[in-house]
Amino acid sequence: MSEPSTPARTAVVLGGSHAGMLAARALSGFADRVVVIERDVLPDGPAPRRGLPQARHAHMLWSGGVRAVEELLPGVTEALRDAGARRSPVTTDMVVMGPRGWFRRWPESHHVILAGRDLLDATIRARVLADERIELLAGAEATGLVGDAGAVTGVRVRTRVGRDGRDGPETGPSDSASGPANDSASGPERIVPAALVVDATGRGSRAAGWLQDLGLPAVERREVDSGLAYASRLYLAPEQARSGYPIVNVQPDPRDGRPGRAGFLLPIEDGRWIVTLNGTRGGEPTAENDDFVRFAREELRHPVIGELLDRAEPLSDVSYTRATVNRRSYYERMAAWPENFAVLGDALAAYNPLYGHGLAVAAQSAVALREAVRRHGWGSAGLSRRVQRAVARPAGAAWDLAVGQDVFYPGSTENGPTLRDRLLAAYVGRLMLTATGSGRIARRLTDVTSLERGPQVLLTPTVLLAATAGPLKRPLTGPPLTPSELERAGLRAGPG
Numbered sequence: 432m433s434e435p436s437t438p439a440r441t442a443v444v445l446g447g448s449h450a451g452m453l454a455a456r457a458l459s460g461f462a463d464r465v466v467v468i469e470r471d472v473l474p475d476g477p478a479p480r481r482g483l484p485q486a487r488h489a490h491m492l493w494s495g496g497v498r499a500v501e502e503l504l505p506g507v508t509e510a511l512r513d514a515g516a517r518r519s520p521v522t523t524d525m526v527v528m529g530p531r532g533w534f535r536r537w538p539e540s541h542h543v544i545l546a547g548r549d550l551l552d553a554t555i556r557a558r559v560l561a562d563e564r565i566e567l568l569a570g571a572e573a574t575g576l577v578g579d580a581g582a583v584t585g586v587r588v589r590t591r592v593g594r595d596g597r598d599g600p601e602t603g604p605s606d607s608a609s610g611p612a613n614d615s616a617s618g619p620e621r622i623v624p625a626a627l628v629v630d631a632t633g634r635g636s637r638a639a640g641w642l643q644d645l646g647l648p649a650v651e652r653r654e655v656d657s658g659l660a661y662a663s664r665l666y667l668a669p670e671q672a673r674s675g676y677p678i679v680n681v682q683p684d685p686r687d688g689r690p691g692r693a694g695f696l697l698p699i700e701d702g703r704w705i706v707t708l709n710g711t712r713g714g715e716p717t718a719e720n721d722d723f724v725r726f727a728r729e730e731l732r733h734p735v736i737g738e739l740l741d742r743a744e745p746l747s748d749v750s751y752t753r754a755t756v757n758r759r760s761y762y763e764r765m766a767a768w769p770e771n772f773a774v775l776g777d778a779l780a781a782y783n784p785l786y787g788h789g790l791a792v793a794a795q796s797a798v799a800l801r802e803a804v805r806r807h808g809w810g811s812a813g814l815s816r817r818v819q820r821a822v823a824r825p826a827g828a829a830w831d832l833a834v835g836q837d838v839f840y841p842g843s844t845e846n847g848p849t850l851r852d853r854l855l856a857a858y859v860g861r862l863m864l865t866a867t868g869s870g871r872i873a874r875r876l877t878d879v880t881s882l883e884r885g886p887q888v889l890l891t892p893t894v895l896l897a898a899t900a901g902p903l904k905r906p907l908t909g910p911p912l913t914p915s916e917l918e919r920a921g922l923r924a925g926p927g
């Protein structure tokens with residue numbers, strides 16, 4: 432069955448998660464109508480759903496991403512805070528053991544938004560869908576593109592029908608990022624015509640195959656897999672620590688040739704802590720509830736997270752995932768590219784989540800999409816090629832950061848790190864050490880990790896000079912939690 436033809440100003444976005452909603456927002460106004468096609472039936476508020484299994488793990492949005500989301504949806508940060516999300520100043524509200532020692536808590540230079548992923552998505556989704564030009568077609572799965580190698584003209588969509596014959600609402604999350612969304616039977620397939628189709632279907636994107644079906648060649652792909660496994664658990668913080676508690680993060684040291692093990696404790700809405708423990712190939716945590724605190728105490732480079740959990744109350748079982756491989760499709764390099772089609776978000780490049788960059792890149796890519804359409808004009812020849820090149824820039828920046836570290840983990844790549852990787856890592860390691868005792872260098876590093884600026888800020892003469900001089904203050908011997916923070920979490924102040 433095919434729909435009556437729609438105006439030439441209809442855009443279709445595949446996937447109604449973070450990247451899809453922001454892309455829809457970016458196109459609204461250029462397109463008279465934007466249809467978001469989402470496989471899940473989306474909940475009204477912040478609730479788990481099957482197509483977003485990563486929502487059970489810690490998520491933070493770095494300020495580079497917050498700026499981009501704000502550009503698209505002015506006032507959304509306030510809305511998030513009203514809903515309980517926290518704006519956490521960096522590195523002021525962070526207790527971080529980096530590869531070269533504890534960072535000091537310098538005055539704010541950047542920030543992160545901390546919230547459960549379901550709350551973040553629900554808040555953004557509500558704002559996007561308030562735009563009457565944006566329609567949601569939920570419970571509908573994109574199954575292929577319509578058109579030819581020269582131009583995409585629409586998308587094939589199958590409505591999912593529940594066992595009882597109705598649209599099948601999701602019953603609970605699955606652990607597969609790319610597997611079937613639910614056990615509902617397939618409904619009829621139809622064609623939704625569009626003047627622009629954007630694929631934002633996440634890690635499980637089938638765009639590469641769809642393009643081949645249209646007669647295009649295979650896309651060049653790269654994977655760097657540190658074998659990272661993620662175990663996360665939700666806790667109710669000790670009563671006195673339910674508001675204003677800092678982020679606590681014990682990072683791995685990728686250069687020591689051993690598996691990397693890390694932990695994050697992120698304070699989120701409703702006085703809860705979401706705690707993620709992870710380890711690369713050979714150093715993975717287990718999925719056992721009983722082993723969670725032990726791993727935090729004994730396997731990380733410092734036991735502080737395990738100690739903090741002693742007085743916190745578990746609110747969930749451990750959620751476990753291995754959907755952490757860095758995977759990039761170089762669509763922007765393809766010799767031929769059809770008109771009217773673009774890919775962004777995790778569908779374009781997905782990163783090791785340890786670095787927390789996927790959300791920010793998706794937001795920056797949506798801004799890049801909007802700017803490309805604004806600059807070159809809706810429907811202009813070659814627009815989708817330009818969009819694809821534009822969205823590759825933020826994706827590439829985060830890719831280099833993630834892969835530059837992950838190549839050091841055993842088994843990540845066939846040949847291990849190159850000489851360039853080693854030289855760069857040695858320099859970044861020196862900067863990490865310097866940052867433990869220099870606020871200025873900590874700020875420069877955070878410029879890059881927050882995705883506010885590119886890595887070139889680390890190569891200015893002042894930074895090079897500071898790296899040569901090294902840290903200006905003596906190293907800290909323990910986590911820089913204040914006596915009040917220790918007491919509020921039921922811990923005693925120790926030496927250091």
Ligand SMILES: Cc1cc2nc3c(=O)[nH]c(=O)nc-3n(C[C@H](O)[C@H](O)[C@H](O)COP(=O)(O)OP(=O)(O)OC[C@H]3O[C@@H](n4cnc5c(N)ncnc54)[C@H](O)[C@@H]3O)c2cc1C
Binds near residue numbers: 485489
């Ligand atoms: C364990 C873990 C922790 C993470 N932590 C962080 C973090 O701290 N900070 C950060 O910035 N990023 C983090 N990320 C990355 C972040 O989750 C992703 O970058 C982000 O979700 C990407 O958004 P997306 O919209 O591209 O894809 P997704 O959020 O995966 O959404 C894809 C959507 O497409 C839908 N869909 C799929 N196929 C179809 C189809 N055929 N038709 C219609 N709809 C379809 C799905 O149902 C889903 O709604 C983490 C990832 C993981 C796995």
